[in-house]
Amino acid sequence: MKTLYKILFSLAIAAGVYSCESLTVEPEGFYSDKNFYKTVEDAEASLLYAYDALTLVSYAPVTFYFAELATDNCNVKSDEGADATAFTNWEVTSQNELLSQYYRCAYIAINRANAVIENVEGRGFNEVDEKRLLGEAYFLRAWNHFNIVKAFGIAPLQKSLVDEIEETNASLPEGFQEMYAFMIEDLEKANDYLLVNRVAGRADKIAAQALLAKIYLFAASAKESGVPKYDALTESAENLYAKAAEYAELVLTAQSEYGHDANLQNIYDVNANEGKEHIFILSMDRSGTQEGDYSKLSKYFIPWIGGGTVYLKNTDESYSPTHDGWSVFQTTDELVSKYEATDKRVTELLVTEIFDEDNNSTGTVADGTIIYPFTRKYIDTEFEGDKTSTRPYLIRYSDIQLVYAEAMANAESLPYYNEIRRRAGVSELTDLSGLSQDDFRNLIIEERQREFAFEGDRLWDLRRKNMVQTYVTQAAGLSPEQLAFYPIPQREKDLNPNIN
């Protein structure tokens, strides 16, 4: 009988031991708020996650649907689908899938930046690391909020990390004053915290100053040209222009890391992403394993030419291979007509003839082999299948030169305008005589189109200058609000009780 009791006793113990174990299982197969943000390396990885959001397939390429397709720069491939065609035709509704993808991705990026901010501030990391991490996170939060402002106008500001179900329904800010103040505050912090430190794919102090200049310029011109709801900004347009000029000037004069690259080819060399021009450039590489890690941007811009490898003639008479593309963003004749025939941005950067590997011409735009002249801004001669290192140019030095020129709009800023034209090999303005400030600013807008064509910028210029209908015939008949902002995506309106 004793054996029996022993066995029973041990079984009872065994049952007892089991019941002491907890019902909570800590995940060991992935990171979560329970096991992450322990070290500065964790915070670093988290910051890279925030940068990585910018490479999302439904974010980076979608910028071009907005800023190129909806303008006089590009037309869409005819069977790209209704959502894409809607941009060209100015029929974008709140149901548009590309629109919702972009919107959501911007907030994903913001949330990742917020995760860094909340988990770095006051965690006792050394001050240098803390400032660098926070500075870049503040920059990214402002960068993505600015994308939201440009595309949607008044939309939620996410000021803190969303990690609980109770936090998933954001409210709308009161107006642009609140939105701009928040972005500017973030960027001023970034400007304070960051040093000049060029790393391709990341932002530094100069990027923060450059973005401040761009944001102020956007606000200034939008208020000045009567874009809806911008009258809510408390500062005058003049003061905003001044602020834009102030920060642009810092970029142009107070540092030596970045500068004007007189060689057009350098700027668009995929292997030279640390060139002087690139204040902020997205990082993608052909060695990646999934789209987003590598880029397919070239595929969007290059037309379909039979599905094989084609060769392009370089300025030095050598030839470089590239894959052909999907013909998604098709250069308009209108855009080509904006350039002088000798403009290097046409002669060197628009492809009208292709060759085979033995350097024999195999077709031209004129003979119909190439269905439109396509840009060389996204060519990776070392492409692997569809995988390339073609990167979106996020902030170029030339951009800030023109921001400064536009903000100042005076003789002092004219050389920057001329520098851009000189590089393109077209005539310069000797002085501003006979030109009002407005006239000069409009000339700059025209120059910006030629300089930044295919770089995801055109629509924002047209919007802030209230000029969409001047250049885009498809936009005729739309209300000022419809021209200035895309609608908040339907899912947000449906699910978020704070927005309708």
Added chain:
Amino acid sequence: MKNRFGIFKRAFLVLTLCSISAFAFAQQIKLQGVVSDVSGMPLPGVNVYEKGTTTGTITNIDGEYNISLSSAEATVVYSSIGMVQQEMVVGVRTTLNVVLEDEMLGLDEVIVIGYGSVQKSDLTGAVSSVKMEALPMKPAGSIDGLLQGQSAGVQVTASSDSPGAGATIRIRGGSSYRSGSDPLVVVDGFPIGDAGNLSQISPNDIASMEILKDGSSTAIYGSRGANGVIMITTKKGAQGKMEVTVSQQNTISEFTSELNLWRDPVLMAGLSNESRINGGFVPLYVGANDPNGVYYPSVKELEDGSWPYNTRWDDVVFRNPVSNNTNIALRSQTEKTQFSLSTTYFTDQGIYIEDDYKKLNVNLNVTHKAHEKLTIGTNVYFTKGNRNNNGGLAYWRNPIFPVYEDNDPTKDYYLVGTQDYSHPIALTENRSSTTEFLDFLGAAYAEAQILSSLKFKSQLNYKYGRSLSEYYNPKVYTEDGTFNNGSAGIDNYDTNEIISESILTFDKVYNDTHKVNAMGGFSYRYKKDPSSSLRAYDFLNESLGSGNLSGGDPEKQRVSNGLSEEVMYSWFGRLNYVMAEKYMATLTMRADASSKFGPNNKWAMFPSGALGWKMHHEDFIKNLNVFDELKLRASYGISGNQEPIGAYLINSRYGQDQYYVNGRWQTAIGPGYVSRWDSQTGKKLWSGIPNPELKWETTRQLNLGVDLAFFNRRLRVIADYYNKYTNDLLRERWLSPSAAYDLMYVNSGEIKNQGIELTIEGDVIDTQDWRLSGSLIVSRNKNEVVALGDELAFGLSSDPNTGMLYEFNGSNVEAFRAIPNILAIGEAVNVFYGHKVDGIIQSEQEGLAAGLDGKLAQPGEFKYVDINEDGVIDENDRTIIGDPNPDFLASLNLQLSYKNLDLAMFFNGSFGQDVLNTKAFSEPSNTPLRWTQDNPTNDYPSLRDGRNYYLSDWYVQDGSFVRLQNVSLMYNIKNIGLSWFKRARVTVNATNLFTISNFEGYDPEVGNDGIYWGGYPKLRKYTLGVELTF
């Protein structure tokens, strides 16, 4: 033989010792006699013992026994597996001959239920029992196939003939929208997991299966019980002496019908040209190179024989597969110890060449009475096997191309263009893909009789499973290999599960009228599944393949792994009460807590109750002299389903990616992870926000049943009605996009299943030499999607014509660029949604009048119906066009015996389900029937390449069928006078002999979504089996 005598000796010794000790302490009464069956045949190996003592013996080969009893008041118990136990009071007798009835006929077989057993007559719930020895020997590598047609309300769909493939089992319809509608399988008290692919248990080792269907019987399994429970009892040691059983089955298979492939290249080429010309394309068969540089002969070349090739690819790719099933079992039982060791070696060939499956099962089962009040035991199942994957070869290849260049096997493979990735011989010879698997199930238990009425049992179960898959895709012949310059991978998946359960059972009869059985217990479950995946690309040298992954480019190697853990605690209890053998009541309760449930819903409660009334024990029924049994049953219970809930859905979860900085990839980690890719847009969907409310799916089930028996139980009827209502279904809801997350799992959605089940069993002829018995099982289940959650939060679509809310469910059919199945409120699960077709357009006016335009309005096109009558055919003209759920299932088992010869037939039928025949206009059997100017048919459209085919009711066909699923002829040899020989059985068996159906494809038995994908015909299998028992 040596062994056998060893056991005998020991048994003798034990018996002798028992008798001596008994003799020493009590006054002896001697009793002897013969135990025989109803036909007078002596029964060897029957347990004979004095009730309440350890005194006992077993009958010898002639059924004789000798036992010494303590007193004349002693009760002697006679028991044997498969026989109804008898109890006799000795009185003054010294000789007592006893007849034991076959349990199959009896009312009081023991039925295994959750955490206990019950006399069949005392059942209050809906439980079916399948005794394996009552089934004819069927060839089967896994138990799923054995269940088909054996129990009302159990639907077994075997849509694949691939070796080692499982079946889909549904008990009383599916009650979850997500995966996770599979019943729970419990083997000898060990809940091992989902039914569907149970390779661990060899069918040879199964003694019986019980199927728990209603709320009262499944509630005891709580959050794992809602889909029904299959209780498997394995074979235990034979009574008395060592028994060795050797069985051997060999099966050869063939297609049930001819393959529907192009045999006439001239016709094929002609139709292809016609189709391309109609579509505005350059015809292919013109005696020139196509754009990829492949030469296609002209129709004329094919006609006059100057093109020499007409390959029958099916002969190249398919074979008549042979499978082998060998089982050796040793079973023995002495008074103290029983053991059973069974080994099964199973090999199965797929229909494709070199598509093979092998498996070894070992089952060891030992119980030992360590003490008069303590029994300990162990059950071990070990399975090891491997699979060489070579399925899916291109039997459909174009017959005009030879296998080898110039049809010369010494030359290279003939490849069609540079991107030919479907050459079956090239793939067979150069690609490798294997899976090795190992499964271990072990259980150890101790059972103590603490008091005469109180029993304690504790069982510790452990399950380990491992699978290792390897592949190598070579640089040529495979797409993946070509793209990556050689691609190899190894995938590891392990599963570990511990379940520890302790139960106390109280069993007592008060005043001979109040039978009380109470059970209470505790269960702990822990599960841990690690997995890893290795990938290598870009191989310099291909000879080692996946054997040396480091042979790939070091910079392209990829490693990933995962880990999932789960913990669950449960308390449960049951009270059974039977009064005066007439009135019965059962109450059960289970409480489950799981690590998968949100902190706000940690404990789940699952109560149930049932009532039964054995009216045949009431005098007013007895007096009618009609019923041998008339029992009414009613039950109501709540059970749950936690299978759809993945581990960690209640945790916040970060994602991981990489960002290219400073010339290298760096790890990036932060909030939000990609939970899946959107099935329609292909975009990443982000999750990671925890739901603290997350919980199990809840099923409430009402069951009303009646059991009837007439004519000395020769006619038996069981009828049940059930109504199952499931709510809190696990679904994904959308979040506001500004929250930075797309989806979150929540409990929302409701589904209803109700149905009736009828089982009629009859022993039509029952004479000394002849027996004819049969059973007819009919069941009907009707399901209905009741709720899918908030329209906006769940992104439901709305039918523009009826306002019906729905969402797409399941897989996309490329031919239609559409998902055919929807979940629609008020409709059955998975109904088809698409256009309607009203014949074929015969003139352009007719087409334009129908609302079609352009190419779609031309003669020979489908005349789609303009449902909303807006003059345009578009997606707003879709409606429900079919229902893949059967109206009812029926099966008929017939068994005819003459002396030692048994003939069994099993018909299986399914009626009223629709099948979407995606091949209705793309096969050699139907494309020649196309519309042409000369053949203006109203049945088929014209051939036109590039046509956009809408999913329409034109493709929906009646999938009703009746199949002669199985016929077996068995000859039994026994009592031939050899002392060492017990019995032998020789069986000839044919599976899938014929099918009656109007369905146009090979076979209408498809998956639950009702989509027929084509493929090849079902297999017919012939098996020869021999079983010898010594």
